[in-house]
Amino acid sequence: MTTCIALLGGSFDPVHLGHVALATFFARLLQVDQLRVIPAGAPWQKNGMQASPGQRAEMVRLAFAEQAIAVTLDMQEIERPAPTYTIDTLRGVRAECGAHASLVFLMGADQLQRLATWHQWQHLFDYAHLCVAARPGFALDAPALGPAVAAEFARRQAPLERIRSTPHGLTYLAQDFAVDISATRIRTALQSGDTANSLVSPVVLDYIKQHHLYKS
Numbered sequence: 001m002t003t004c005i006a007l008l009g010g011s012f013d014p015v016h017l018g019h020v021a022l023a024t025f026f027a028r029l030l031q032v033d034q035l036r037v038i039p040a041g042a043p044w045q046k047n048g049m050q051a052s053p054g055q056r057a058e059m060v061r062l063a064f065a066e067q068a069i070a071v072t073l074d075m076q077e078i079e080r081p082a083p084t085y086t087i088d089t090l091r092g093v094r095a096e097c098g099a100h101a102s103l104v105f106l107m108g109a110d111q112l113q114r115l116a117t118w119h120q121w122q123h124l125f126d127y128a129h130l131c132v133a134a135r136p137g138f139a140l141d142a143p144a145l146g147p148a149v150a151a152e153f154a155r156r157q158a159p160l161e162r163i164r165s166t167p168h169g170l171t172y173l174a175q176d177f178a179v180d181i182s183a184t185r186i187r188t189a190l191q192s193g194d195t196a197n198s199l200v201s202p203v204v205l206d207y208i209k210q211h212h213l214y215k216s
Contacts (some may be wrong), residue, residue: 002165004030004102007093007128009038009077009086012056013049014062014208016186016200018108025177026106027069030131030164034070037091041077041084050187051213053078062203070184085119090127094168102167103128104216109138112153125156128162129170133177140173190214 008023027035039056051059058076065073076092077084086105093103105128112132115121124130134140142150156168184200190208200208208214
C-alpha cells in the first residue's frame with residue numbers, strides 16, 4: 001500500500017487545539033502513516049512573531065506528544081537561513097520520501113483564501129495533494145478564492161481513496177470540519193489575562209506561563 005504522509009505547516013505562535021484537531025481529523029480520514037508538523041522559520045508573509053523559533057517548535061512537540069499516530073517534528077523551515085516558502089518545503093519532503101509516497105498538505109479555509117499570493121502556488125500540486133478544512137466565516141466560493149485558485153481547486157477535487165493511493169496533484173475539501181480558533185485570538189486572550197484553557201492544551205499553556213510568553 002502507498003505510504004501516506006500528512007504535512008501541517010504554520011507559524012504556531014502559539015500552536016493551539018485547532019491545529020491539533022485539523023491534523024488529527026485528516027490523519028484519521030486518510031489513515032496516514034505519518035504526520036509531519038513543520039514550524040515556519042521566517043515566513044515571508046508574517047512579521048513580528050512573539051515566540052522564538054525554538055519556543056514555537058517546543059510548543060508543537062508538546063501539543064502533539066500524546067497523539068496515537070506517528071508524529072514527526074520537521075525543523076527544515078526553521079533551519080533554513082532564507083525566508084521560507086511552502087514550495088521549497090514540499091520539494092524537500094518529496095526528495096526525501098521518493099516519487100511514490102502520497103504527500104498531503106493540510107490547510108484551513110483561511111489559508112486557501114490566500115493561496116494565490118503564495119510563491120509558485122500552482123506548482124504545489126507537482127509535489128503534494130491539498131486537503132482543506134472549512135472554517136466558520138471563511139467562504140470557499142470563487143469570489144473568495146479568486147478565479148484561478150477556485151478553478152484549479154475544483155478541477156483537482158477527488159475522493160480520499162484516490163488521494164491516499166496517489167502521490168500528488170489532487171484536492172479535497174472537508175465541509176464537516178468546523179473549528180474556529182486563531183493564534184491571534186489566543187494571544188489577545190493571554191495579554192488580557194485570560195487563561196485560554198479552551199483554546200490551548202494544558203501542557204502548552206504551562207510552557208507559555210513558564211517562559212512568560214504573550215504578555216504584551
